[in-house]
Amino acid sequence: MNISMFEKDSLSAFDVAAAFVRLSQLEEQPMSHMQLQKLVFLAQSKYAHDTGSGIYREATQAWEHGPAVKPLFGVYKEMKKSPISRILLPMYHPVVDVPSYVQAEAIAEVWGLFSPLTAAELRRLTHQIGPWPTHYVPGGRDIELPLGEIADAWDEFLGAVQDEGPASGMDVGAVGESYRSYTEDDVADARAYLAARQRVA
Secondary structure, eight states: OOOEEEEEEEEOHHHHHHHHHHHHHHTTOOOOHHHHHHHHHHHHHHHHHHHSEEEESSOOEEETTEEEOHHHHHHHGGGTTSOOOSOOOOTTOOBOOOOOHHHHHHHHHHHHHHTTSOHHHHHHHHHHSSSHHHHOOTTOOSOBOOHHHHHHTHHHHHHHHSTTOOGGGOOOOSGGGGOOOOOHHHHHHHHHHHTOOOBOO
16 A cells, blocks of 8 residues: 555644544543543554545654554643543644544544543554554654554454454454444534634633
8 A cells, every 4th residue: 555644634643632532522431541542543544544644644653552642642641541621732733623524534433443442452452453563662762653554454453343353362342332333424423523623722
């Protein structure tokens, strides 16, 4: 697959994170910082697999607890293990950009598939599947995960949560029963909800 780092209308990781925070608020489903990092990463995998481009521009790095976006960590780390209660943005990116329909569709599908997983289950999933096991070095810093490998991992991530059973011996619980198949109307509704731009102080 020919993978480009990002396309003209690619988002910031903060925009993708904001979409997941809004969905968690809409569905009243608490989400921790670790869960947010992993969902943002999985959206990158899904979108890059489908389009050949990243949904967000920032690099994804191999950290001790799995794939992470460093700038996102810098802003959301104050939440620690508490549920995220609001959208946080850096001063250099004060307004949330609205995802396109295709971007919103990817975000909605990732939310439907993976939001039922706990932080520990998402950590285990991304430790066993995808580029993290190959690139992580204990004590290493700023180790970037190649976008092409992130994209290539999507089918295996998907297989881990489908009804036929977890891939690679993964034990992530009965996630398949929680999968929600989003229709076009569902995605349109989600995008309309996400499209409410707001300035965050």
